Amino acid sequence: MRKSSMLIAMVGLILSFAGSPVNNGYKVGDKVEDFKLKGVDGKMMSLADHQEAQGFIVVFDCNTCPYSKAYLKRIKALNEKYADQGYPVVAINSNDPKRSPGDTFEEMVSYANENDYEHPYLYDADQTVAKRFGATNTPHVYVLNKDGGNLVVKYIGAIDNNSRDASAVDKRYVEDAVDALISGDKPAVTKTKAIGCTIKWKAA
Amino acid sequence: MKIIIFYVTMSLLVVFNSKAQNDADIIKFDRLDQLIKESGERIKVINFWATWCGPCIKELPYFEAARKNYADKISVHLVSLDFADQIAKVNKFVERKGMKSSIYLLDEIDYNSWIDKVDKNWSGAIPATLVINEKTGERKFVESELTDDELKGLIENFID
Numbered sequence: 001m002r003k004s005s006m007l008i009a010m011v012g013l014i015l016s017f018a019g020s021p022v023n024n025g026y027k028v029g030d031k032v033e034d035f036k037l038k039g040v041d042g043k044m045m046s047l048a049d050h051q052e053a054q055g056f057i058v059v060f061d062c063n064t065c066p067y068s069k070a071y072l073k074r075i076k077a078l079n080e081k082y083a084d085q086g087y088p089v090v091a092i093n094s095n096d097p098k099r100s101p102g103d104t105f106e107e108m109v110s111y112a113n114e115n116d117y118e119h120p121y122l123y124d125a126d127q128t129v130a131k132r133f134g135a136t137n138t139p140h141v142y143v144l145n146k147d148g149g150n151l152v153v154k155y156i157g158a159i160d161n162n163s164r165d166a167s168a169v170d171k172r173y174v175e176d177a178v179d180a181l182i183s184g185d186k187p188a189v190t191k192t193k194a195i196g197c198t199i200k201w202k203a204a
Numbered sequence: 205m206k207i208i209i210f211y212v213t214m215s216l217l218v219v220f221n222s223k224a225q226n227d228a229d230i231i232k233f234d235r236l237d238q239l240i241k242e243s244g245e246r247i248k249v250i251n252f253w254a255t256w257c258g259p260c261i262k263e264l265p266y267f268e269a270a271r272k273n274y275a276d277k278i279s280v281h282l283v284s285l286d287f288a289d290q291i292a293k294v295n296k297f298v299e300r301k302g303m304k305s306s307i308y309l310l311d312e313i314d315y316n317s318w319i320d321k322v323d324k325n326w327s328g329a330i331p332a333t334l335v336i337n338e339k340t341g342e343r344k345f346v347e348s349e350l351t352d353d354e355l356k357g358l359i360e361n362f363i364d
Contacts, residue, residue, distance in 0.1 A: 066256045100258075136327035136347075161314045164287045168313075192316040195285050197257065198329035198348075 025134010028190045032144055032151040035129045037092065037122035038105070040112040045120055047090070047144075047151060054086030055145040055154070055181060057174060060135040061091040061121075063111040064102040065197035068138045070163050072115060075139065078159070078174060079119040087143075087178050089119040094130035095138075099200040130199055137196030143177045143187070154181060157192030228284060228294050228307040233318045236310055239281060240322070244338035247278040247362045252310075252322075252332045254285045255297045259349035260331040264301065266352045270359055271305050277363055280305040285330060287313075337362050 026032060036046045047056060057078055061068050079089035095103040105123045112121045124130055133142055143155035155177035160169040177187035229235075240250065251267050253260035264282065271280040282303070284294050288311040298307050312318055319328050323345040326332055332347045335358055344358065 137329040158316060161316060163315075164289075164313055171314075171316075173316075193319040193326070193328040194315040195319070195328045195330065198259065198331075 025132065026142065026153045026156070028153050028156060030153050032142075032153060033132065034151075035132075037124055037129065039123075040105075040109045040117070040121045045090075045122060050088065052086070053088060053146070055143065055151070055178075057082060057087055057089045057178065058133070058142040058144060059089060059091045060094060060130055060133070060138055060140040060142075060199065062093045062095045062100070062103050062138045062197070063107055064095070064100055065138045067163050067194075067196045071139050071159055074159055074166055076115075076118065078178075081175075082178050083119070085178075085182055087181070091117075091119055091121045092124050092129055093121065094124035094127045094135065095200040096127070096202040098202070103200070127199075127202060135199060137194070137198055140196065140199075141174050143174060143181070145181050155187050155190050158194035161192075163194065225295065226298055226304060226307055228291060228298065228309045230288060230291060230309045230311050233310070233312045233321070236283065236308070236318075237321065240334070240336065242338070243341075244279075246338050247274070247359060248281065248336045248338055249278055249359065250281045250283060250334040250336070252283050252285055252330050252334075254330060255290065255293055256286070257330050263331055263350050263355070264303070266350065266355045268301075268303055268305060269352070270355055273356075274359060274363070278359060282307050284309045333358070335359065335362055 032047075034047045036044050039045045047053075050056070059075055061075065075089060075091065082088065093103055093108055097104040105125075108121055108123060135142075139159060141155070141157060141159055142153055144151045145154045155174065157173060159174045161171040161173070162169045173189055173192050176189065180187040242248075249267065249270065251264075253264060255261070267280050267282060270278065282305050284307065286294050286309060288309060291309055294307070294309055315328060319326050323334060325345055326347055329347060331349055332345070333350060333355075334343065334345050336343045342362070344362070346358065350358070
């Protein structure tokens with residue numbers, strides 16, 4: 001009995017570290033390191049490939065999360081609206097396909113085809129990009145802006161304030177942030193939170 | 205006669221079922237906030253879940269088991285973040301799994317307005333669990349899927 005409660009206490013102690021949130025990802029104002037990931041078109045892509053872009057709307061996304069599905073049209077609309085204005089959407093799937101079988105690269109290819117993706121959909125196979133950004137759930141957005149030669153994080157969080165009903169949205173966080181950047185202003189809201197599916201991390 | 209017996213049996217079944225059914229309370233944030241802040245003698249375990257969340261469904265039986273194992277010491281509150289129009293699905297799920305803990309559905313879609321009020325360290329991903337000592341106010345927030353042992357450890361740390 002004593003042993004078992006000792007064990008439980010120890011597990012609790014370990015948990016108090018393991019359970020700490022991963023807060024060492026990018027913060028607003030941080031410079032972003034470029035990455036090279038395979039897209040659903042089979043080609044490797046880096047942010048540097050988009051020389052003409054003024055910035056990016058990076059979305060950690062996936063095939064399987066109900067919130068990602070709820071935002072599918074809105075993510076496509078963001079790309080449609082902002083790609084030509086210099087802020088294309090770049091979607092990244094970081095889910096471990098072992099834990100989320102609907103998120104294999106092959107499934108990503110068919111999902112992007114079925115849903116007529118115009119934006120890149122990249123496979124973060126070893127999850128390093130999600131970790132570097134500090135992404136936690138899907139869809140999780142990072143708006144980046146070119147400042148001098150660097151890409152700088154300007155906004156982190158949700159797309160808007162109603163995941164259930166696009167027509168009931170009255171705060172468009174990402175649009176507001178990108179509109180501000182296009183006008184040369186600082187986004188008024190730089191960080192928001194939303195309920196979402198946790199990124200399915202590989203077993204340690 | 206047979207028909208009368210049939211109807212009586214059916215209506216009894218309906219009455220019995222409606223009493224046995226542990227339906228979710230649809231609540232707003234003020235009720236959740238009240239629940240978090242209520243003082244008392246127990247260790248309060250609040251888990252955030254949803255029927256669409258695989259890891260949440262996996263850990264729910266551990267919360268049900270803990271409610272039985274520490275019956276006189278803890279209270280378990282399972283807060284679903286399913287959309288409010290999914291209430292029937294939530295109730296069906298609760299019934300099918302025979303869940304007996306207090307079940308809520310938090311109908312607050314403007315997430316950014318309240319997530320920080322539950323815990324500043326919460327990104328919004330679920331499952332997430334908040335444990336509070338009602339006597340001392342001491343609290344621990346965990347944003348990850350728990351194993352049975354991890355949940356026990358979490359609770360025992362508060363009981364000792």
